[in-house]
Amino acid sequence: MTEASDFGPGAQVPLAGAAGQTAATCALASAAYRDDEVTKILEANNDRYKSTVKPPRPWAKIFRPRLGEAFSRAVIDRMLGAGRAPVIQSFGVEPQVVVEHCLAAQHLRRERDLRLTAVTVLCGLLFLPGFLMWLLVFTLRSHVGKREDKRAGALATALLFGVGVLAVLLLIGLPLTGFWVWYARGAIVMPVVGWFWAKRICERSARELRERWAALLSGGGVGAKIPEAVPGSPGDAAEQIRKDLTRLSAEQQSNSVFYAGPKGILGMGTRWGSWQLAEELVSAEPGKEFHPFRSWDVITAIQGGLAMLERTPINTGGFPKPSIKHWIVTPVGENATSVSRPSGTDVDAYIVKPHAVQEICNKQQFGSGDRHYLGVQWTLWDGHLVITMLVTVTVLHETLRIEVTGHALGPVHPLFNEKPAAKEKEVQKALRFWETRKVKLPLVDTDEVVRLAARAPLTWYPPLLNWLGGGLTLPEPFGLRHVWADQPWRHRFMADDALRAATPVLRVVHAAALKVLRENGVDVEKFGSRAAALSGGVQEVSPKKADVYDA
Known part of the structure; x- marks a missing residue:
């Protein structure tokens, strides 16, 4: 098989094209810029696919990641990592665009961490005793402040205030001569100066990340800026990124999919209807x-x-132009954690060649092996709804069977469509204590500045940072779209679109099949009667769990 990395053009800057700027793509890409707690992504888990969050070490909670940091790292490692397992196609989404935004978010954070590392070295490591003292104070304050007891917040503030008073008294009480005396003063003062400096860096970075988060969800079509993805010489890291992105795009175009029992065809959603x-x-x-x-x-x-x-005798909107494709479906276990794509001389660039597709269609209809399906697919609602109707034809002995099945992949989980909200909290009014009011909080609070400054020197070696602070584990077999998809049946209009597509597709399939039978001298009376009965029954179609057999 030809290497996927050889298909693309030469050195280039990966940019998000207009074709990828759909609502579903932007919703998933926006997660790379989010600053929520990483555990928030667990809200998007469903009964089939569950992400897991590895907690930080009990003594290293200061190194825990935020949602955007963990999401970007997990997606990049899974989609671009060396020797990675195959990924499932993301229908209705441009996975390359999502990965590019993860790279762009990682680049912005790397620039921030470079500045924070410089601050940490100048104001922290050079004055290590004072830095460790203040770090211990902030860690204790954070630990005490997160307790449910209402008095914990006041106690945490009092702790910080008390240490500050002691620091001032120590500064005043020290003598005025001697190197170590002035070093002691610097050890007390410089970490505080570094904190104010780091706070400005963190606020500027947070605003930029939030602006990109909001722009993606507002339809601004913001592109991913990845300067380090411009190859400077053959074999450098940027060239490898380009090859990995090209491979990802080639895998997205593969005509090989996987059937996982009650989970349905991975990437297409569960089978909700079947007509034979x-x-x-x-x-x-x-x-x-x-x-x-x-x-x-x-x-x-x-x-x-x-x-x-897409053609209709009446001048109405009707069907948009569908995508029609021959699919090779490989069975995998319901609880399979990985898949393996076909390989060999019959496969080129992850695509099974036409002659092999034709041979599977004609010969592999019974027993083990891959199966052939003809699919007609619509991507609607800006990528939030993917309707797929699959057709398979089998001939066993003297019986011809034509089966049409319906698959629907619902919208991206609402979690990914949440726009950045201003940070605020409710407090009691001074005079009317029975009433409350909202006050704005800083975009980056004290604990967040300390967390980012502590993580910054370690971001250059992710394995150690993940070991200390934990991270995000993605569900397998992984694909950016299907693991975070909701059911379409909760949305009235999406459900209507999926159900309405079944009737015309079924009638077109039957009409084409009957025409072939007539041309070849087959008696179509029984076929016609059966087709008419199916055509009448499909008018009252309703979704079912067609992949769950009650046996």
Whole structure:
């Protein structure tokens, strides 16, 4: 198989193209810039896919990551890491754009951490005794302040105030001569100066990250800026990023998907409906055999009919242009944690070649092995709804079976659509103590400045930082879209769109199949009666758990 990294153009700056700027893509990309607690992403877990958050070491909570930091690191490591496992296609989303925004967010944080590291060295490591003393005070203050007891906050503030008073008294009481005396003064003062300096750096970075977060969710189409992804010479890190992004794009175009039992086809969602047309193949002329044909002949005719779905005799909106594709479906276990894509001479750039697709369609209809499906797919609601109708044709002995199944992938979890909110809290009014009012909080508080300054020197070696502060573990088999998708049936109009697509697709499939049968001299009376019955029944279609067999 040709390496995916060889398909793309030469050195370039990966930019988010207009095609990728859909609502679902931007919603997922915005998570890279968020400053919520990392545990917030657990709200997006569903009954099939669950992210997990590794907690920090009990004595190293100051190194814990925020949501954007953990999300960016986890996605980059999973999607671009060396020797990574295959990822599932993200229908309705441009995964390369999401990864590019994770790289861009990581670049912004790296610039911030570089400045914070300089501050830490100048105002911290050079005055290590004072730095450790203040770090211990802030850690104790943070630990005490997070207790549920209302008096804990006042106690934490009193602790910090008391240490500050002692520091001032110590400054006044020290003699005025001697190197170590002045060093002691510097050890008391410089970490405080460094904190104010670091606070300005953190506030500027937080504003920039929040602006990009808000712009993505407002439809601003903000692009990902990744200066380090511009290759300077063959073989450098930027060249590897370019190759990894090209490989990711090639994998997104693969025609190989995986069926995971009750989880449905990974990336397409669960199967909510199934309709079968199965009748005996009998010649239309008694005593004379019909012309032999293959499953591929029927599939080709159905493909031609599906291509006309966007046409209608009435001037209405109707169907948008669908994506029609031949899929090779590989079965995997319901609890499989990884998948393996087809390889060999019949596969090129993760795509099974047409002659191999045709052979699977005609021969692999019973027993083990991959199966062939013809899919017609619509991406609607700016990527929040993906409707897929799959068609398979099998011939066993003298029975022709045409099966149509419906799959629907719902919207991205609402968590990813939350815009940045101003930080504020409710306090009691001074006079009317029975009433409350909202007061604005600093964008970056004291604890956050200390956390970022402590993490900054370690961000250059992520394994140690992850060991200390924990991180985010993504569900497997991983794909950016399906692991954070909601069910479409909770949204009335999305549910209507999925259900309405079934009837015209089913009728087009039946009409194309009957035409092929007639042309080859097959008696279509029973097929026609069965198709009419299915056409009547599908008018009252309702979603079911078609992949869960009650046996």
